[in-house]
Amino acid sequence: MTRPFLYEALPMRVRFGAGSLKSLPDEVRSLGLKRVLVLSTPFQKDLAREVSDQLGELSAGVHAEAEMHVPIESAHRAREVAKAAGADGYVAVGGGSTTGLGKAIALEFGAPIIAVPTTYAGSEMTPIWGLTEDGQKKTGRDPKVLPTSVIYDPELTLTLPVGMSVTSGFNAIAHAVEALYAPDASPIISLMAEEGTRALINALPPIVKDPADAEARSDALYGAWLCGATLGATTMSLHHKLCHALGGTLNLPHAETHTVVLPHALAFNQPAAPAAVAALSRALGGATDPAQRLWEIAGDLDAPRSLAELGMKEEDIDRIAEETTSRSYGNPRPITYDDVRGILHAAWAGKPPTANPAV
Template sequence: MRFEHEGLAQRVLFGSGEAARAVAEEVERLGSRRVMVVAGASERGLAESVTAGVPVVVHHDEVVMHVPVEVAERARAVAAAHDVDAIVCVGGGSTTGLAKAVALTTGLPIVAVPTTYAGSEATNVWGLTEGAKKTTGVDGRVLPRAIVYDASLMLGLPVAMSVASGLNALAHCVDSMWAPRADPIDRALAGEGIRALRIGLPQVVADPRGLEGREYALYGAYLAAVAFASAGSGLHHKICHVLGGRYDLPHAQTHAVVLPHVLAFNVPNAPEAERRIAAAFDAASAVEGLRRLRTELDAPTALRDYGLQEADLPGAVEAILPVVPADNPTPVDPDNLARLLHAAWEGADPR
């Protein structure tokens, strides 16, 4: 066994009902006195309660999916105009992504307070969309200095969005089994992440106001993001980033739909990953374990339900092929990629 593993340095505070106290303490730890709060308009009340003990100088609520460049530029201008010295972001992946876009050019520290299971808060990956192209990169400046995880903030997250977001986290785990920089530590984290999500998400569906399921799902989402940050983007994420940026598809739902197809595509040529994933699902096979969980969750099944047209598929194949990882377990060619995308578009059983 020989590998190199690099962990990311950030503080993680996990405790239900403790967000306001933890955020105030982390801002104080940073020595910040002029804080910008980034939160969508629908999260304004929640953000105000979470940051009640923080010296806030401006609230910024222009949060847009996939972080268009022009939206990022306006947020950067707001930060500069108010002489901001730190950012607190309260929300899902788009909110965290906007905070990262500001940090990318300013170096401002971020305290992230997630309200979904997106996982962006635990990675040093940023993403910006210009025109119909989404560009992603890795930069230490965008990694939040601290994450405050409070499962009670998720109690109002609708079940359908909880499922899609949780399956997005699960996709981080699966891709971390064979992504370009995957190592044994990433695979161990990903396996535990799958196990936690497999336990937590059905509890969220059965009892959306229950804390235990939310905590399991949040714990699993964090492990998934840490594994993904180290392992890098595999085939699944390359597909979803192209589809999201090019066709403006909803992020979490796109991941939820594409995941079973990539899993079925890769596991025949990834026996170790197959065993790990199956064990985490407590199932006879990885594909069967995911199928069983998705059935239990009534998961999204077809990209056509989210605005992708059948006529878009050839262009998607052309855009995805150049970014496919060279060491993907199953070699990718135009024909098998087209079949995978068509199955995901129509909601066919994964093969």
């Protein structure tokens, strides 16, 4: 019997397909926008300038200063630039850092965002914003930061480095995993989560073998879209709380942190989430232990598997455990400080995931 659920579709438009970036000027006009500020990281400044040139008189310029975890100082600068340029909308070209900066501006001014993802982050599909201030990452939900339109052009991911492609893909899979056992999960979201995981897991090995594999790149971006949509529609649990603490407090790299933590958080929750385990087993080709299988795949694809290699020190474990357990949130299995400390120690040391980690 299907249990009762609530499903609310997010109000946004998605345009998917190779070469779809060409539709950006039409997308801007369809929203009634006159001057949009193009956002990116410094690394993707050249692409942002190409997009600005494509927009012509519709562009209010380029602001290529997006940073990981959206420091509050970066948000203030971007808001000032947007105001000075008279921008009535924003085009976020890049990954989660750039989309996050667009959301930080929209949180203040409420203008529309058009997201043009070049990674598999998924932030473009959510009304979730995040800002880091004084070493703590604060997050929230607000409909006005949800991108109005998203243009998924797989051609823009062809130059995404292999290592970043893998960790970005695992970042997206993490959204789907937690959506499967979220307290507000629904049959529609669970279908999207399973399909998104399957698409990414099947696409990542071919991308590692041939980064220019257009079919695999398209499948990965499709999977990332579905996984991002599940993040926007459900409540995240232990995994995301751990990653927010690790990123905001220690400034660890976002996608890599998700990649390392995911198998450990999932292993801890698997005993309390049989339906999620069944869905992930199907998505992973029949794996009886999805957490262990994800850990093995990460190793096969040469992804990081320890927080130590990302720069975390062993003495940081207690600090992050305290922060992660300082507030209550939904999780399929009750959480204690010792549980989180054990999970963090296993992830720090690069040990195989286990349902009952102990230090």
